[in-house]
Amino acid sequence: MVIMILAITMMVFALVAVLLAYEVLGNPKGPDNKKQVLWLHRLFGYLFALLFALLFFGMLSRYTHANTFGVAAWLHATSALAAAALLAVKILIAHRYKKFAGNLFFLGTLLLVVAFVTVALVGGKVPGMNDDDRPAAVKKITAAPAPPTGDWPENLPPIERTFVQKCGACHPIGPVVQSLSRYKTEADWLPVVARMQAKTTIISDADAREIAAYLGQIAGQ
Numbered sequence: 001m002v003i004m005i006l007a008i009t010m011m012v013f014a015l016v017a018v019l020l021a022y023e024v025l026g027n028p029k030g031p032d033n034k035k036q037v038l039w040l041h042r043l044f045g046y047l048f049a050l051l052f053a054l055l056f057f058g059m060l061s062r063y064t065h066a067n068t069f070g071v072a073a074w075l076h077a078t079s080a081l082a083a084a085a086l087l088a089v090k091i092l093i094a095h096r097y098k099k100f101a102g103n104l105f106f107l108g109t110l111l112l113v114v115a116f117v118t119v120a121l122v123g124g125k126v127p128g129m130n131d132d133d134r135p136a137a138v139k140k141i142t143a144a145p146a147p148p149t150g151d152w153p154e155n156l157p158p159i160e161r162t163f164v165q166k167c168g169a170c171h172p173i174g175p176v177v178q179s180l181s182r183y184k185t186e187a188d189w190l191p192v193v194a195r196m197q198a199k200t201t202i203i204s205d206a207d208a209r210e211i212a213a214y215l216g217q218i219a220g221q
């Protein structure tokens with residue numbers, strides 16, 4: 001959100017800077033106070049450069065996630081590099097290679113367009129972080145976690161799974177297993193299970209019978 005606000009402010013600065021340059025260079029009538037307008041152009045140009053540098057260097061760390069970049073993220077990053085190069089060239093020409101000054105107007109316009117494309121390509125998403133941006137391989141990993149390697153509870157036999165899921169819903173299974181020393185037969189377990197069943201709707205009559213039989217059986221082992 002903060003990044004988006006910075007980016008939009010940056011684009012407003014760029015637009016103002018370019019429009020002011022157009023007024024001086026392109027308008028045949030031209031403003032009377034050319035000097036001040038050019039000065040303002042420079043001010044907005046540097047405000048743009050400042051925000052651009054802030055965002056650019058702030059984003060560089062995201063290259064650590066480059067392996068998760070999708071197409072949009074790569075285009076965004078490439079376009080940002082192009083904008084940085086254009087900005088550097090423009091500043092160099094304006095201050096040192098002044099014989100090329102005639103190109104400044106074109107470079108400025110190109111920079112505005114490239115910066116706009118850079119911002120638009122992202123539209124508030126974090127490159128590499130957004131699910132849509134992820135390569136299919138990464139998406140698959142996030143979408144379908146590897147099945148648990150242990151034998152609990154998916155890989156248990158059905159009756160054990162029923163026992164663990166239903167009887168483990170309210171309290172740990174451990175104490176239940178420990179009371180196998182107290183309730184030794186299916187007949188011992190039936191009333192206990194019936195009492196548990198009365199506390200909830202998740203245990204059907206069939207579950208209750210099966211669990212009582214199962215617990216009676218393992219108690220006898």
Ligand code: HEC
Pocket residue numbers: 166167168169170171175176179192193195196197199200203208211
């Ligand atoms: C709705 C929650 C709930 C579910 C589901 C549940 N229990 Fe309980 N269980 C309790 C509560 C509460 C207690 C303690 C109060 C009591 O004993 O009634 C308890 C206590 C126990 C005890 C110790 C008390 C005694 O009588 O020895 C055993 C053994 C037990 N449960 C076994 C089971 C078994 C087996 C299942 C699965 C069929 C099961 N529970 C499912 C809530 C539940």
